[in-house]
Amino acid sequence: MKPILLLLLSLSGIVAAAEPTLKLDLGGGTTMDLVLVPAGQFTQGSPASENSRAGDETQRNVRISHDYYIGRTSVTRGQWERFIAETHYRTEAENGTSGGYGWDGNTLSQRKDFTWKSPGFPQTADHPVCLLTFPDAQAFCTWLERKSGRxxxxxxxxxxxxxxRAGTTTAWHGPDADIAWHKGNAGNTTHPVDSKPANPWGIFIAGNVSEWCLDWYAPYPAGDAMDPRQDNQNLSDKPRRVLRGGSWNRGASNTRSAARYRADPRSRNADTGFRILCSTEVAAATPPPSPPKPPAATELPPVEAEAPAEPTTPDATPTYDELRHRSTPSSPPLIAVLFKGLFCLLIPVAVVISLFKLITRGRNPAPPMPSTGYRPQPQPAYQPPIRRTNDGFWINGDYPEGTLLKIRYMVAGAAMVQELIYRPGDDGQFVFTGSEPNSVSVIAGDDPQNDISPAIFSTPPAFPHRRQDDDDDDRRRPPIFPSAY
Known part of the structure; x- marks a missing residue:
């Protein structure tokens, strides 16, 4: 009945459609513009006649069943900086021992100082943020979801x-590759996210930086599809996530609408960024709990009046047996009467003894204790080595700053492993995970004895394995993180 009612209301115009644009408030005066993408169907991939077509672009008909909002541009440095200011998140390039892959003047090379802050070329707040891994991009999405309620x-x-494509069927959503920043026109750097023409739906997309998608890379399955998403990571030569759009460091053909690329999800390259997708519905706010109601008054049965006690002769002294048999349910037991009388006698005795002690103490004061000069010092509040929060955890270890830490934890059922350099603040070092982690384990260096958590993982750590011909020096080399190239 409810779906039919909603349909009738929609047809009558009573239920308003989603707004064509959406502006999300990121705080601190920073916003993010999104564009409504209507549900519909299109042909994914490219025809065999398209120039520079790759073999993994087999065409198929795809239906998108729901409207959604998508970022008008890639996530910018200014928007990313707002996320960092609020969460103190550190990217994998910052936490790792080897940095990321930035522009060294000739090519992308790995250096410790290459991070999103310094990709090897100057950027302003309206440039696309880059040098981020797939988990880095997901951390931003988790934060914005909690902040926006969508x-x-x-x-x-x-x-x-x-x-x-925005309804187009050509190689690019415009006349040619000039609608995008690519290796032939970018000058080995990124550019403002809206500095090339938008597509017919008003979205600035393709070129500048490659953008992470949710899918694992694999050939398209044959046949039509509805809302496809590739969740199997084992259908390629190795598990890699899809990148779309091409970049300033890749050829013009990679900026075509159908062009596909893939990378290890932990890749951190200066030509890789992301854009977000947002639902059209706002999550219903959880109503505050109502105050507890007082218990309802219950009617008690009427109480019957007790019969009056038998009159007694005032001067007659009752015996013990008479007192015992004369007691009624409403009268206190004899033993209670006796204890009450004894208690009343003890009170004045205790008062007299206390007064006597005070008088004698004043006449014979106790000699003062010799002063030792000791003054108890306030003890600092104890802080556990790992303190979990609803969006991460603090590390407060007993090892020098600059120590290499290996961290393992579970978030939403997924085992995460990473390395970082220990650089604590007053409260330790914070690791942002997006939601409350489980089974946090931190190991300093390569010695398992330095584990400051009793957590045990069944998932093997994702660190390089030692070959039989490695020498002892090789075991201390920092891991080399993957690059998209």
Whole structure:
């Protein structure tokens, strides 16, 4: 009945459609503009006649069943900086021992100082943020979802291409590759996110930076599809996530609407960023708990009046047996009467003894204790080595600053492993996970004896394994993190 009612209301115009644009408040005067993408269907992939077409662009008909909002642009440095200011999140390039892959003047190379703050070329707040891994992008989505009250994710590969094409069927959503920043025109750097023409739906998309999608890379399955999303990571030569859009460091053909690329999800390259997808519905706010109601008054049965006690002769002294048999349910037992009388006698005795002690103490004061000069010092509040919060955890270890830490934890059923350099503040070092983690384990260096948590993981750590021909020096080398190239 309810769906039919909603349909009738929608047809009559009573239920308003979603607004064509949406502005999310990120706080601190920073906002994010999104564009409504209507549900519909399109042909994903490219025809065999398209120039520079790759073999993984087999065409298929795809239906998108729900409207959604998508970022008008890639996430900018200014928007990312707002996220950092509020969460103190540190990216994988910052926490790792080897940094990321930035522009060294000739190519992308890995250096410790290459992070989103310094990708190897100057950026302003309206440039796309880059040098982020897939988990980094997801952390931003988790934060914004909690802040906005809407479902925030990365787009699927189909949602990305549908929004990019905006109803077009040509290689680019414009006349040619000049609608995007690519290796041939970018000058080895990023550019403001809205510095090239928007597509017919008003979205600035393709070129500048490649953008993470939710899918694991794999060939398209044959046949039509509805809201496809590739969740199987084992259908490629190795598990890699999809990247879309091309970048300033790749050729013009990679900026085509159908062009696909893939990378290890932990890749951190200066030409990789992301954009967000947002639901059209606002999550219903949880109503505050109502104050407890007082218990309802219950009617008690009427109380019957007790019969008056038998009159007694005032001067007659009752015997013990008479007192015992004369007691009624409303009269206190004899033993209680006796204890009460004894208690009343003890009170004045105790008062007299206390007065006597006070008088004698005043006549014979106790000699003062010799002063030792000791004054008890206030003890600092104890802080456990790991303190979990609803969006991460604090590390307060007993090891020098600059120590390499190996961290393992569970978030939403997924085992996460990472390395970071210990640089604590007054309260320790915070690790942002997006939601409350479980089974946190922190190990300093390579010695398992330095584990400051009793947590045990069944998932093997994702660190390089030692070969039989490695020497002892090799075991101390920092891990080399993957690059998209």
């Amino acid at each position: 479902k925030i994710t990365l787009p699927t590969e189909a949602q990305w291409e549908y929004a990019c």
